[in-house]
Amino acid sequence: MDDRQKPPPPASPAPSDGPDWSGQEEQAELIRRLIVEKRAALHALEMAASLGSFTLSLNRLDSPLPILLETAMKLRTLVRFSAFGFFLVDEADGDLQLGFHEPVSQRRWFEAELERLIQDHTLAWVLQRAKPVLLASADGSQTLLLHSLATISRTRGVFMGVLGQDRDEILDPSYSLLSIIFHGCAHTLESFTLYARIRDMNRQLSEHVATLELSELALQERGQALEAVAVRHSQDLERMHQELARHMLALQQAQEESRRHEAFMRAVLEHGAVGVLVLDREGVILHCNARIARLYRFAPGAGPGMPLDEVAAPALAAALRAEHETLFASRESLLGLEEHLDTTAHGAHMKTVFLVEDPATGSKAVCRLLVCVDPNQHPFLRHLNEDQTARTRRQAMAAMAEHLMATPLDDSQRAMLRYLLDLAGVQDE
Known part of the structure; x- marks a missing residue:
């Protein structure tokens, strides 16, 4: 036992007319909250292993929408949102475009809030952080939860959600789990982009190969045609050469005959x-x-x-x-x-x-x-x-x-x- 001086025992409560239930209620509330947190922690631990992974086959996707839908489903298991939207970076010009949002009628509201955050440089600050950020909406009536969708290599977008519950009701582990979900979403989006580029490259390569095959076939046909033309020309040249040789021989014979005749006539004229x-x-x-x-x-x-x-x-x-x-x-x-x-x-x-x-x-x-x-x-x-x-x-x-x-x-x-x-x-x- 501890040899240090023990504090004096607490004073005995004053006698009352009935039992005091206030302490018991506080203890019961504390126990209830501990049980809730325990269950939430257990649930969070169970989800932690799967929140960062996605069940989609990326090489079969034509758009990032299935990734955003699965991310939204995981977010609902941790936090209630009355509205949310995913803004993705456009690969062509680098602008943020609304990729998916609920409800559909809130599109202009999300775009207006994003423009406000860009103008006051709040969005740039949010994108530099790797954890959830809670902000008030433009009119101050709602609480926004923002989180960047970024990997080590580059930023893929940003999430904007309107809390549908009191911020005090969100447990601290939930924020960490949200970051895990958003990081997994960002990496999945990056993988999808890479797969899309690979598909485009494969398609272009296939088109180039097909074009080259057609070109090779056309070249072979052209080569065969040229070879046939060359053979015909060679045969024609050979015939022309033979004909020319015959004409040259006939010309030489005619010239020789003419020379003999001329010599004969000259002899006749000179000596006749x-x-x-x-x-x-x-x-x-x-x-x-x-x-x-x-x-x-x-x-x-x-x-x-x-x-x-x-x-x-x-x-x-x-x-x-x-x-x-x-x-x-x-x-x-x-x-x-x-x-x-x-x-x-x-x-x-x-x-x-x-x-x-x-x-x-x-x-x-x-x-x-x-x-x-x-x-x-x-x-x-x-x-x-x-x-x-x-x-x-x-x-x-x-x-x-x-x-x-x-x-x-x-x-x-x-x-x-x-x-x-x-x-x-x-x-x-």
Whole structure:
């Protein structure tokens, strides 16, 4: 036992007429309150293990509303609210939007109260605390309970409730349990947001994969089409190459044949029995073989590019040019014996004089061919020569008549001209 001095015993109560029940009533009230608190504590301990967890499958939710409904159900087991609302942070702009509230008719009231708390910076102070905060409403007629919905990483929203009971009736452990519920709600909302982002990413990834698969399929089809086109083009090019090779071979053969023919013709013209002379209209030699150079006694070295006047005798050059001018004027070939050669020394030569055209430039040239013949044994050649002489005479007389007809004549002169024309065989037009 304790050896310290014991206090004196209390004085005996004064005798009364009946039993004193006041002390017993206080003790009974105290016992009743203790029992209530005990039951509340036991109930709180039973709920503490489950208040922070939610039974929802977050990967199947399309909105946070089921989370808020389950949170409201848990809140009602601890505190009575006449109205409450959950404000959630909008991910797009960071503003607080009313996500769920009861009753539905109090939406404007909740938004007005929130705006007031934002303006006086009370809301910022509430969001920094991790426990319930009791405040008076704007008109002072109601008590508000506010609690942040926040995790370590960020704030998810805020809860605003209007107490439907006296604040003294709320036990202290209930406030701690409320914080547990709100913290669990905040973490569940964050998990829902992450799940939603993951779903969006998976959906976008699936769309991208599907697009890539379609693109790959289209690319394969395009590649196959291009490969088919390339094969066709390759085959066409191969055929064109083969055709070109055949054409080139044919061209080479034709060129070789042309060269052989040209060499043969050159040999014929140079060494044959036919004399060949080609002159342009100005009298420049375009071609001259050795035989005709000997027959006309051209100067040594006569060849293409040299004027006829420089290689032939003046009389011969003048006669040939005059004959060529007549040919250019009439465009008719001349046949007959060459009169400009010594028949005794060189024999008789048949001449063929005609116009040729250069296909490249379109210019005209005179080609003269001389072939050695015996006019005594060929009456046709003699007749041809005589006919050519008569034709030349008629052409000369016609030119003279054309000149004279342009000059005024008297009757005697006109009669004489008519007589000469009749002798020449020129018909009067």
